[in-house]
Amino acid sequence: MDTITRVVADEFSDLGDLESLTRVVLRLVLAASLGALLGLERELTSKPAGLRTHMLVALGSAMFVLAASQAGLDDEGMSRVIQGLLAGVGFLCAGAILKSDNQEHVFGLTTAAGLWMTAAIGLAAGLGREALAALSTLLTLGILLLERPMQRLLNHRRIDGGQRRGGPPRG
Numbered sequence: 156m157d158t159i160t161r162v163v164a165d166e167f168s169d170l171g172d173l174e175s176l177t178r179v180v181l182r183l184v185l186a187a188s189l190g191a192l193l194g195l196e197r198e199l200t201s202k203p204a205g206l207r208t209h210m211l212v213a214l215g216s217a218m219f220v221l222a223a224s225q226a227g228l229d230d231e232g233m234s235r236v237i238q239g240l241l242a243g244v245g246f247l248c249a250g251a252i253l254k255s256d257n258q259e260h261v262f263g264l265t266t267a268a269g270l271w272m273t274a275a276i277g278l279a280a281g282l283g284r285e286a287l288a289a290l291s292t293l294l295t296l297g298i299l300l301l302e303r304p305m306q307r308l309l310n311h312r313r314i315d316g317g318q319r320r321g322g323p324p325r326g
């Protein structure tokens with residue numbers, strides 16, 4: 156029984172001191188929270204990939220780099236983890252993109268780009284670049300919030316002979 160207790164304690168000792176535990180919790184909670192801000196905006200505008208998806212992408216990204224860092228990977232190893240992470244998120248993003256029968260209409264590009272950015276934000280938080288992660292979140296949120304007003308402005312400027320291009324007027 157003594158051996159089992161020692162082995163279990165050793166297996167859970169990767170966060171042995173309070174400083175390490177605080178750092179990891181802070182980074183993971185920050186990543187999930189920043190992902191939640193972006194996901195909430197998507198959720199409130201009834202877009203695909205909402206709150207939970209963005210939180211999980213950010214948290215997962217942070218966890219991958221934290222685990223690699225704790226495992227003692229050097230810069231080259233960390234580079235491979237980041238490359239693999241971004242390639243994997245790329246596949247997730249590709250699944251969010253849909254093409255309609257109309258050659259000119261592709262849907263989901265903003266969702267895919269938002270998920271990709273959310274992964275980058277989670278990665279920054281996991282690497283301990285909290286200010287960069289927060290600033291990037293604010294900029295991304297600003298872009299997403301400006302999307303609709305800018306789209307309306309562009310649609311008004313695309314008047315061609317009294318008709319809007321690309322279908323009926325939007326309301």
